[in-house]
Amino acid sequence: MALKVEIDKRSGFCGGVIRAISRAEEFLDGNPSGRLYSLGAIVHNEAELKRLGDKGLVTIGHDDIAGIPSPEGETLLIRAHGEPPETYTQARKVGINVIDCTCPVVLRLQESIRKAYNELNGTSGQIIIFGKVGHAEVLGLLGQVGGDAVVIEDMPMLLEALGNGRICTGRPLEIFSQTTKSPVEYSEICKVLSEHADAGLTVHNTICSQVASRHEELAAFALSHDVIIFVSGASSSNGKVLCDLCLSRNPRTYHISSPDEIDPEWFGPDDSVGVCGATSTPRWLLEEVAAKLSTIKKLQG
Numbered sequence: 001m002a003l004k005v006e007i008d009k010r011s012g013f014c015g016g017v018i019r020a021i022s023r024a025e026e027f028l029d030g031n032p033s034g035r036l037y038s039l040g041a042i043v044h045n046e047a048e049l050k051r052l053g054d055k056g057l058v059t060i061g062h063d064d065i066a067g068i069p070s071p072e073g074e075t076l077l078i079r080a081h082g083e084p085p086e087t088y089t090q091a092r093k094v095g096i097n098v099i100d101c102t103c104p105v106v107l108r109l110q111e112s113i114r115k116a117y118n119e120l121n122g123t124s125g126q127i128i129i130f131g132k133v134g135h136a137e138v139l140g141l142l143g144q145v146g147g148d149a150v151v152i153e154d155m156p157m158l159l160e161a162l163g164n165g166r167i168c169t170g171r172p173l174e175i176f177s178q179t180t181k182s183p184v185e186y187s188e189i190c191k192v193l194s195e196h197a198d199a200g201l202t203v204h205n206t207i208c209s210q211v212a213s214r215h216e217e218l219a220a221f222a223l224s225h226d227v228i229i230f231v232s233g234a235s236s237s238n239g240k241v242l243c244d245l246c247l248s249r250n251p252r253t254y255h256i257s258s259p260d261e262i263d264p265e266w267f268g269p270d271d272s273v274g275v276c277g278a279t280s281t282p283r284w285l286l287e288e289v290a291a292k293l294s295t296i297k298k299l300q301g
């Protein structure tokens with residue numbers, strides 16, 4: 001008996017990633033023998049990176065920019081996560097062309113953090129960012145305020161910062177979230193913070209709407225199948241959040257990065273299997289996973 005397999009209609013790249021990849025492919029298709037440098041992985045998915053790498057996309061780190069030979073004739077792509085202002089200065093300094101693919105949602109968040117910081121300056125207030133420490137988007141946000149913000153990754157980190165005074169509750173506080181964090185966790189963090197904020201707390205709703213709506217839909221999808229196969233790259237922060245969400249609704253959730261990792265032992269004969277992924281998981285990979293699942297035959301009884 002073959003498994004019943006359904007791919008989640010809403011899974012696949014978000015608008016920001018689609019935009020960055022289309023612009024990279026447009027550039028590479030117009031320069032067939034050329035090369036495009038991407039500052040950091042354009043998407044946290046190894047299979048998609050390999051596909052784009054074969055077309056000429058070269059992923060580099062910040063330290064590599066200065067070492068690019070003849071940078072005046074080369075092009076650097078800034079991915080959807082965005083960058084701090086220093087990166088643009090560095091690119092200008094070496095003379096490399098820039099294709100800026102910062103997602104418009106992230107750009108708006110950068111602008112609003114800058115604005116809040118300037119306004120808070122007169123009141124000695126404090127900016128708090130709910131996000132993953134060291135994540136590229138968070139580094140880009142910190143760059144907007146010269147690093148003068150407290151990054152909180154989760155509830156234990158918030159409680160620690162409240163306890164050791166890193167967050168000064170006697171100062172006006174403004175909190176922003178990285179675009180891909182969990183809306184439920186963000187509201188819990190804001191609730192606890194507001195209970196301590198003696199001089200007031202302003203909460204900015206900066207979770208990407210594409211991510212926020214995904215949480216509810218994905219939770220329903222996870223409940224509607226016997227087994228969930230969650231597909232995402234090992235380094236995808238959004239993948240971790242969404243896979244944990246599936247796991248919390250359906251304990252028979254398995255995380256994989258490629259179809260080869262599927263274990264037929266995970267399934268029973270009558271199981272319905274849902275295939276879903278992160279905002280960085282390409283649709284073609286979900287389809288490959290579904291195709292492999294459809295070949296698994298389970299014997300009744």
Ligand code: SF4
Nearest residue numbers: 014016103105179208
């Ligand atoms: S998750 Fe949202 S904010 Fe982040 S890149 Fe995608 S569309 Fe942009």
